[in-house]
Amino acid sequence: MEDNRTARIRAADADRERVATAVQTAGSEGRLTLEEVEERLAHVYRARFTDELTALTADLPRPAPARPGFPLTRAGLRRHPALRLHLAVAVAIAVLAIVRWAVLGVGFFWPAIPIFWLAVSLFVHARVRSFRESPGAAVPY
Template identity: 45%
Template sequence: MTDRRSQDELRASHADRDIVVERLREAAGEGRLDLDELEERLERALSARTYGELAALTADLPGPGAPTPAATPAPLAPRPAARPVPAELTIKGGVGGAERTGHWRAPARIIARGGMGGVKLDFTLAELSALETEVEIQGGMGGVTLVVPAGWAIDAQDFEGDLGGFKNKTQHVVPDERTPGLRLTGNGGIGGAVVRHPNLWERRRLKENPS
């Protein structure tokens, strides 16, 4: 019979890491983890190599913890009550602006049209349907702002800043097969586009009310 130590040393799979990432996001929504803790644990989960490393990330959380070799589902079963995520989402800033913040379900492709009021997409607590999300930006007058956690990769090779320009204020990340990120297309228009990490106010707001 395999003892606990030998189980902890077994190599984890992508599905195992996904289970832990989902539990950490749920814990943040329940108020058990603040934003800094969530980001730090998500980075460790995505780079974890063994069951032991994953188990340490959920050891202080109630409910199901990290997967074990005997209990790991393959593949992950979808949640019965969850509505399917559309293949594409269009968000229009219009006159008053539009945003997606907190917990929301991000499809693999998003079209963000800044309009007059601008568009803000905060992916800090978003539930992703793909490891790489394509965001087609039409900046318009108001521009588009994208907020991403630390550790995300940003691919802007197919994006044109136009008159408003483009600012990538995130830390540079060399992506691998486990790295989440955004692939930007379209153009910034007059308002331009900005990609950044959460600012101090956004961090404080999420700490007070993660949901």
């Protein structure tokens, strides 16, 4: 075999599917005409090596890097102990308010007001955390 052939990497089905998705997305965004999409998809599924696939998407914009998700998820709460503590305190206060309301027998469900503000504070805290994790966020000194 030639030396330039040994440096080439064979394309897997997953590589072809990834490039086909990128081509289809570009077509749905209007970056490629229907004929260009069909032509490129035909080349994608005929490609044997990864460099052939790279050439088919070289003129397309790269997708934006994924932003971290909203941190009120299990994974987000595991990463942020302060957010986990905030959630625990908010739940404890809400439970105490509901128990007090039930014991006193007041007709109006007044715990809804503090529970609302506890939820707002929790969402603001989570939003600030996600903003700080986002790429390009200003780092305080």
